[in-house]
Amino acid sequence: MIETPEISCPACGSVDVEQTENEHIAQRPYGGPIKMRILVDRCRACGVDGDFHGANDQVYTTADYLARLSATRPMIDEMNAKGVDDLTFERVIGLEFGTLKKWREEGCSPAEFALVYLAVQEPRMVSALDDTHWWRT
Numbered sequence: 001m002i003e004t005p006e007i008s009c010p011a012c013g014s015v016d017v018e019q020t021e022n023e024h025i026a027q028r029p030y031g032g033p034i035k036m037r038i039l040v041d042r043c044r045a046c047g048v049d050g051d052f053h054g055a056n057d058q059v060y061t062t063a064d065y066l067a068r069l070s071a072t073r074p075m076i077d078e079m080n081a082k083g084v085d086d087l088t089f090e091r092v093i094g095l096e097f098g099t100l101k102k103w104r105e106e107g108c109s110p111a112e113f114a115l116v117y118l119a120v121q122e123p124r125m126v127s128a129l130d131d132t133h134w135w136r137t
């Protein structure tokens with residue numbers, strides 16, 4: 001237990017707040033479960049508990065990043081297996097050559113991750129938008 005006199009209770013304003021560190025397992029819709037340490041504030045005066053001052057925001061942001069990072073490479077590989085290669089995806093979305101290689105190694109933003117996720121779910125969407133088909137036929 002950590003004493004934190006500078007934190008006040010959002011419900012009653014008391015500064016008689018104790019803080020405990022708990023292990024929490026976050027299950028994201030992708031990647032494996034992410035184990036993290038979160039801080040829980042508890043007001044000794046009124047019993048309210050929670051994250052009174054956003055101490056866990058960075059913990060959740062980091063957990064999300066790690067979940068995306070671990071899931072990006074297998075998801076791009078799955079997209080490739082469903083017939084959408086890196087070049088086609090990059091051309092259709094308007095990304096620089098080599099972007100998917102970078103995402104595999106360094107991870108990507110939530111929006112970029114969502115694009116790959118959609119391509120995995122509906123690879124025909126990417127193929128339908130590939131305008132190189134128009135002049136090939």
Ligand SMILES: [Zn+2]
Pocket residue numbers: 009010011012013014043044045046047048
């Ligand atoms: Zn309180």
